[in-house]
Every structure is written in structure tokens, then in C-alpha cells.
Amino acid sequence: MTETPAGEKIQKVLAHAGVSSRRGAEKLILEGRVRLNGRTLTDPAIRVDPDTDKLEIDGKPLPPPPEKPAALILYKKIGYVTSRADPHNKNTVYDLLPPEERGRNWLYAGRLDKNSEGLVLFTSSGALVQRLTHPSFKVEKQYTVRVHGNPGPGGLEKMLRGMEIEGKLLKADSVRKTGFHTGEGTYEVVLSQGEKRQIRRMFAELGCQVRYLCRTRIGPVGIEGLAPGQSRRLTDAELRRLLGDRSGAGRRRRR
Incomplete structure (x- = not known):
């Protein structure tokens, strides 16, 4: 032969x-x-x-090899909705993509509401979207949150144990207070659950109002080096880590 x-x-x-x-x-x-x-x-x-x-x-x-998935990250600005098209909102996250990326059929993995900013990940792979968003994979998302009001002595513990809100048990993987200034506390919150407006709803249940929310990490991929409105393709090494990540960047100790 x-x-x-x-x-x-x-x-x-x-x-x-x-x-x-x-x-x-x-x-x-x-x-x-x-x-x-x-x-x-x-x-x-x-x-x-x-x-x-x-x-x-x-x-x-022999079938052709599957197309290698592509992915990019975007620093979403406040005022943009995470949707391809929205009849009630003119500005979507797709408008923030550079012209050379807009022709591709990008799928977004996880939403950020209009009044939040931070990391949105786009990919050509539906399987990767499922991996990053389905709670069974327990992929961590990290947020910086500024809150008006005081959650109280046991408020953060309640977030860790789980809070039943509108018939669903919502819980955080970790919550850490990182600062306080003029009546507003700053927190680092990590979730792997990902219910709609979860952080805002949990703090509201504790009598607090979220004034600012920024997603800073999805799994092992962070937003460092990007300014609001900027985006970049993931490197092959980052994509491999993302595809191989089943538990975010490692379980964090609960506080």
C-alpha cells in the first residue's frame, strides 16, 4: 500500500x-x-x-472534518440590547461589532440586559453556546456590581444558600464585598445558574438596588484589555480552554 x-x-x-x-x-x-x-x-x-x-x-x-468554531468577545456598552433585532430598541450588540465581522452568522452566548455592560461572547458554534449557557455545565460568569443599600448581616449568606423568587430558587456561587463609598457597596458576584436579571432580582429581594453591573468573565475568558464597544477574536488557546472548561475558572470558595 x-x-x-x-x-x-x-x-x-x-x-x-x-x-x-x-x-x-x-x-x-x-x-x-x-x-x-x-x-x-x-x-x-x-x-x-x-x-x-x-x-x-x-x-x-469520509465526511469532511467539522468546521473549526470561531469566537469573539465584545465589551457591550450600556444602552445596547443583547439581540439580533429588537422592534423596541434601535441599538443591538450586533451594531457594536466591527464591519468585517457583521456578515458572519454569529450567535451570542448569554444575554446582558440593556442597562448592564461587559463581556458578551459570540461564536459560530451552537454546541459552544449550549455549553456556555446550559446550567448543567456550570460555567461561571463573574460580575462587578455596585449596589445602593445594605444587604444586611445575613444577606450575602442568603444569596449563597439560595433565595426563592417568583417560584424559582436563585443562588450565587460566590459573593464578595470589594468596596463601599457614599452609601453604595461594590461586590464581586459569580454565577453558574444564569436566570434572567438574576443579580438584580436577588439584591432587590434584600431591599437593595443595583446601580451598575458589569460582566467581567465567562469561564476562563476575561474582558481585560477591552474598552466599552471594543471586540476581539479569541485565540486558539483561549478557545481550547473555553471548549474544555466545565466549571468556569475553577470553583471559588464561598464567602
């Missing part, structure tokens, strides 16, 4: 196409189910060129 010396290992090519794992690919070859350029393969160590060689599995052409 002729191989392509400078090509890729066939196990890697089959795994990249989503046919099987690398170990599973070797099993397929040894079972005689893989054909290369019309001939049955018997050597799992062979190298191939996926661009020029014709590979078949069980008589069917």
Missing part, C-alpha cells in the same frame, strides 16, 4: 473527521472497514494526505 510520507497519521485524520477516536480508528482499519484510494487498508500506521487521498469507511466517503 502506497503511503504519503509527509502526510498525517490515518488515525488522526479519521478522528478529526469525527468518525471515531484514534484507538477506534485503528480497530476500524484492522477490521478491514477502511479503504484508501480504492484498496482496503491493513496498516494502521500508514500516513495519508486528506486533501488528495480518497478515504472510505464501510464503502462511504
